[in-house]
Amino acid sequence: MTLSKFVTTTAWLVRDTFRQSLASGLCWLLLGLSTICILVCCSAGASGRGSIILPGEHNGNFLPRFDREAHDAQKLKQSGTIVADGTLSLAFGAIRVPLARDAREAVHFVQLVLSAGVADTLGLLLTLVWTAGFLPGFLDRRAIAVLLAKPIPRGALLMGKYIGVLAFVLVQASYFVVGTWLALALRTGIWDASYLLSVPLLLLHFAIFFSVSLLLAVCTRSTVVSVFGSIAFWGICWAINYGRHSVMAAAAMAPEGSFSPGLVRLANLGYWLFPKPVDLGRFVFDSLGAESNFRPLFQNLPSVSMGLSIFTSLLFTGYVLFAASRHFRRVEY
Amino acid sequence: MPILKPPAVVEFQSVSKVYRLGFLGRRIHALRDVTLAVPRGSVFGVVGPNRAGKTTLVKALLSICRPTSGTILRLGWLAQNRSTLDRVGYLHESQAFPGYLTAAALLQYYGALSFIPAGELARRIPQRLEQVGLADRAREPIATFSKGMVQRLALAQALLNDPELLVLDEPTEGMDLVARKLLHDVVRHHKAEGKTTILVSHSLSDVEQLCDRVAVLRGGRLAFSGALGELIAGATADDSATALQDALEPMYAGAST
Numbered sequence: 272m273t274l275s276k277f278v279t280t281t282a283w284l285v286r287d288t289f290r291q292s293l294a295s296g297l298c299w300l301l302l303g304l305s306t307i308c309i310l311v312c313c314s315a316g317a318s319g320r321g322s323i324i325l326p327g328e329h330n331g332n333f334l335p336r337f338d339r340e341a342h343d344a345q346k347l348k349q350s351g352t353i354v355a356d357g358t359l360s361l362a363f364g365a366i367r368v369p370l371a372r373d374a375r376e377a378v379h380f381v382q383l384v385l386s387a388g389v390a391d392t393l394g395l396l397l398t399l400v401w402t403a404g405f406l407p408g409f410l411d412r413r414a415i416a417v418l419l420a421k422p423i424p425r426g427a428l429l430m431g432k433y434i435g436v437l438a439f440v441l442v443q444a445s446y447f448v449v450g451t452w453l454a455l456a457l458r459t460g461i462w463d464a465s466y467l468l469s470v471p472l473l474l475l476h477f478a479i480f481f482s483v484s485l486l487l488a489v490c491t492r493s494t495v496v497s498v499f500g501s502i503a504f505w506g507i508c509w510a511i512n513y514g515r516h517s518v519m520a521a522a523a524m525a526p527e528g529s530f531s532p533g534l535v536r537l538a539n540l541g542y543w544l545f546p547k548p549v550d551l552g553r554f555v556f557d558s559l560g561a562e563s564n565f566r567p568l569f570q571n572l573p574s575v576s577m578g579l580s581i582f583t584s585l586l587f588t589g590y591v592l593f594a595a596s597r598h599f600r601r602v603e604y
Numbered sequence: 605m606p607i608l609k610p611p612a613v614v615e616f617q618s619v620s621k622v623y624r625l626g627f628l629g630r631r632i633h634a635l636r637d638v639t640l641a642v643p644r645g646s647v648f649g650v651v652g653p654n655r656a657g658k659t660t661l662v663k664a665l666l667s668i669c670r671p672t673s674g675t676i677l678r679l680g681w682l683a684q685n686r687s688t689l690d691r692v693g694y695l696h697e698s699q700a701f702p703g704y705l706t707a708a709a710l711l712q713y714y715g716a717l718s719f720i721p722a723g724e725l726a727r728r729i730p731q732r733l734e735q736v737g738l739a740d741r742a743r744e745p746i747a748t749f750s751k752g753m754v755q756r757l758a759l760a761q762a763l764l765n766d767p768e769l770l771v772l773d774e775p776t777e778g779m780d781l782v783a784r785k786l787l788h789d790v791v792r793h794h795k796a797e798g799k800t801t802i803l804v805s806h807s808l809s810d811v812e813q814l815c816d817r818v819a820v821l822r823g824g825r826l827a828f829s830g831a832l833g834e835l836i837a838g839a840t841a842d843d844s845a846t847a848l849q850d851a852l853e854p855m856y857a858g859a860s861t
Contacts, residue, residue: 276719283716287702294704413700417761420666420696420771421717422689603623603669 272424280423281431288405288435297401298439305447308389312454314363315381317374317461378461379559385451386469386555390444395477396502398443399484402436403497406488412604419604426596433485433592437478444473465558472555475581479546480505482588486595489602505548512549515542516575546587550580612677613769613800614642614665619674621660621824634660635671636824642802642817647795649815649832650804653856656821658804659697662773665802666694679769690718693767697774697804699754703747707738707757710746711764718765725764732760737786751778759787770794770801776810788814812848820855827855 272280292298359368359377368377409415409432418428448470456462484501491497515538522530554577621635634657642648650658663669664676667683676683679691701710708729715725733739736756746754755778762770770791776784791801791814805811811818811832818835820828828835836847 279719280717283713287713290704290709291702294702411700413696413698414702416663416668416696417694417714418717419668420689420692420694421714422686422719423717424686604663 284431285435309450382466482591511541546584612641615677617675622672640829647801649811649818652821657824691768693762693770695762708742736760773804
């Protein structure tokens with residue numbers, strides 16, 4: 272098959288996936304949920320001294336509101352240190368939250384909740400559930416037979432559909448992230464673009480686990496198996512990833528020779544073999560400088576190489592896609 | 605280089621197909637050592653009782669399933685060569701078209717996946733819809749179509765790439781008299797252009813009216829392959845449709861489930 276034919280096939284399968292999502296209402300549902308989040312961000316605001324400390328202006332004389340030293344008024348007055356005293360408001364001022372740090376950190380906190388909580392966890396799981404039905408429908412014995420009689424290799428059909436679903440998720444993730452980013456930026460004046468890194472990371476995260484959904488769909492043609500299998504796998508990978516970091520942290524703190532090297536090896540084996548959802552989430556945290564907001568989560572965890580973590584996760588995804596394609600080429604219809 | 609003798613469009617050489625079903629891999633012999641040739645320009649009927657292997661024969665021809673043994677040649681090339689599928693039109697035995705597409709959008713989708721150039725496709729879609737009597741329904745979603753209309757749309761889809769080889773698996777299923785006549789016209793027109801049709805059908809009257817050659821399958825084996833006239837030659841009935849039924853009855857006996 273030539274490249275141009277592959278591109279044509281993929282383009283039409285992408286188009287079909289969007290039509291399918293529009294017809295099923297999934298597209299509107301996700302856009303609606305994203306719009307609600309964008310509207311919430313449109314209602315946000317930051318006021319007080321905290322809001323005037325913008326990126327690049329942060330100085331060493333600024334203290335978070337809840338820092339112990341911030342209560343020593345006399346000392347602060349002498350040194351001229353500023354204590355955050357602003358508020359972050361939501362729902363056009365109906366909900367007012369005291370700014371713990373400066374406005375930038377407050378906006379980062381909201382972005383983290385949106386990125387890691389809403390999109391990367393809730394959004395990912397919902398999208399995995401809702402898009403899982405696309406494949407068994409596509410692979411239905413009666414529906415696929417006509418496509419299999421076209422001059423297209425089976426692998427190209429499968430990859431075209433996979434790319435179609437990824438394109439759909441990319442559009443949804445872009446709308447959510449760019450929309451909430453713009454809303455927050457317009458309301459608070461903080462135009463920190465690091466939050467936009469969430470889009471490729473969300474897509475990568477979805478691509479990894481949707482490949483498992485694809486393999487299960489090809490093997491079983493069951494939506495239920497695809498949904499529960501991919502979500503269970505996500506949970507297992509999360510546990511392996513977080514477990515490995517915990518084991519490594521515990522091993523580093525334990526007295527020499529008191530920690531089982533076998534357990535470390537086992538944790539490392541699982542970590543390097545499987546995708547790393549915790550690491551992917553952590554990269555969003557890192558890009559937004561989230562350690563200050565979620566310090567306990569990161570205390571004692573070993574540092575990870577972003578490149579290596581993504582590479583090994585992609586390697587796993589590549590293998591799963593290869594296995595799915597190989598099985599699809601052999602399966603009888 | 606094509607490796608088929610020119611007069612034959614399709615050739616099955618000792619083709620067998622065994623499906624393995626269930627956890628224990630129970631073996632189902634769908635085709636057993638089938639050897640037949642479909643001459644160019646013919647309307648070739650494939651008949652047989654239920655579970656005779658008719659659909660498996662078609663699927664193996666179209667590379668939807670692989671034969672366990674034997675060789676299949678399609679348009680002069682080994683069936684594994686998928687590039688020849690762009691000269692084949694296929695009407696599946698039961699349709700599951702996406703209900704959210706309109707008739708025109710469906711043809712555009714399948715036409716694009718047959719790599720028909722966009723300009724040519726834009727020209728052919730209204731023609732094919734006209735041909736199957738759905739021109740005034742082009743912009744309506746398939747979900748609103750009756751079974752007969754879906755079947756006519758499936759026929760339009762099969763004809764879209766102007767195929768050299770048209771494979772129709774139970775095409776009259778759900779069709780009314782008008783649609784059936786339309787199908788007959790399409791098949792005759794296709795034959796008049798020197799092209800080949802393979803017609804798999806339980807409708808003996810369709811086979812009798814359209815086919816010049818017939819293969820009869822029974823339990824996966826080829827019970828007969830040859831001219832329709834040869835098959836009914838020994839039958840005693842006066843009209844040919846009944847004669848075909850008479851001729852097939854001994855071959856079907858005890859096989860239908």
